[in-house]
Amino acid sequence: MPEILDVIGRTPVVRLRNLTTPDEAQLIAKLENANPAGSLKDRPAWHIIEHAERTGRLRPGGTIIESSSGNFSIALAMIGASRGYRVVAVVDPKLTATNRGLLEAFGAEIIVVDEPDDSGSFHKTRIELANRLHRQTPGSFRPDQCFNPLNGQAHYRTTARELLAQTRHLAAVVCTVSTGGQLGGIARAVKERAPHVKVIGVDVHGSTVFGGRPHAYLTPGVGLSWTPANLADLSLVDEVYMVTDQDAFRACRTLVRSEGLLAGVSTGAALTVALTEAMQGKPRQQVAFLAADRGERYLATAFNDDWLKDHGLTTAADPEGLRRRARQLVPHSTRPADECANHLPDLAAELGSPTFVLARSEWR
Ligand SMILES: Cc1ncc(COP(=O)(O)O)c(C=O)c1O
Structure with a gap:
């Protein structure tokens, strides 16, 4: 009988029925929310914690300290509960009541950073504090999802390989970006095993993973103020798109109303671009995206009309509106490695993060 951590991964893929027409490519969602x-x-x-256990960097009864206001710390909190680790999540004021509730349900401790960094977001101050706490806490371990290449390796070894095995006519895969784990890992695997498959990255206006002017945005889970180390080789990515908050929220609302698939806001960002690609594709071709997290996490926000109106967002959830928008979208770059890389190679050291390097032979 498997334990709870044994059932991570091997997620199903589903074909969407209603958002595309028969003369377009099929949309495929990989249900990471399962x-x-x-x-x-x-x-x-789990990949990072398992590695830390194996290499002796995390010992029984140890403490896991991480900067994340969302899904990564919720995942660590689950692992901590199952394996007997204390989990400390360094979060920012944007932590939603739902995510706070989930972290507390799993027994994680929460520390809130309230000082924004030079980009107006909290990523750098959160990472800095997590590193400081780690140095001060004996027996602690920092997964460091932003700088740890094992993040991308998890998707390289599992998500991407599963997706390639589960599809027969994959033409493109679309991933949103924050730490770059999913896009970096999937891009590497796809370009090694199925180089004809187009790899497309999606960021949200206001975030500067692919350059641009930083400003506040509402889409949770997506974005960073630099190109993450897990995307060190941007030449593996064929195109990148920028979407608006409006796009992301409208698409996740449309997805549940027209396909019955309840997922979060970043899934809407990915879906918008996947639809752009599918509408230009051919029948039988498949365009895949990840249903990145559970929609229940957004009942008080994306699925609450009053919240949307208060934040100046549309309450629309109509396939025609989504298709119109998808038809208008054009890539932000078709040569991201040359045109819009925003790497900050000294940042890990500046924030006090250890430098992680994976030898080529360790990627397999
Ligand atoms: C819901 C959701 N979507 C997308 C992402 C971006 O994934 P990555 O950090 O692998 O770039 C995250 C990251 O936290 C997320 O929580």
Whole structure:
């Protein structure tokens, strides 16, 4: 009989019925929200912790300290509960009541950072504090999802290989970006095993993973103010798109109303671009995206009309509106490695993160 952590991964894929027409490519969603703690982050969280246990960096009764206001710390909290580790989540004021409730349900401790960094977001101050706490806490371990290449390796070894085995006519795969784990890992596997498959990254306006001007945005789970180390080789990515908050929220609402698939806001961002690609594709071709987390996490926000109106967002959930928008979208870059890389190679050291390097032979 498997334990809870044994059922991470091997998620199903489903074909969408209604958002595309028969003369377009098929949309395929990989249901990462079927993971036990509810998101794609279960994979890297367990991959990193398992590696730390194996290499003696995390010992029985140890403490896991991580910067994450969302799915990654929820996944770590599940793992901590199952394996007997204390989990400390360093979060920011944008932590939703739902995510706080989930972290507390799993027994994690929460520390809130309230000082924004130079980009106006909290990523850097959160990472810095997590590193400081780690240095001060004997027996602690920092998974460091932003700088740890095992994050991408989890998706390289599992998510991407599963997706390639589960599809027969895959033409493109679309991933949103924050730490770059899913896009970096999937891109590497796809370009090694099925190089004809187009790899497309999606960021949200206001985030500067692919350059641009930083400003506040509402889409949770997506974005960073630099190109993450897990995307060190941007030449593996064929195209990147920028979507708006409106796009992401409208698409996740449309997805549940027209397909019965309840997923979060970042899934809407990916779906918008996957639809753009599918509408330009041919019948029988498949365009895949990840249903990244459970929609229940957004009942008080994306699925609450009053919240949407208060935040100036549409309450629309109509396939025609989504298709119109998808038809208008054009890539932000078709040569991201040359045109819009925003790497900050010294940042890990500046924030006090250990430098992780995986030798080529360790990727397999
Ligand atoms: C719901 C959701 N979607 C997308 C992402 C982005 O994935 P990655 O960090 O692998 O780039 C995250 C990351 O936290 C997430 O929680």
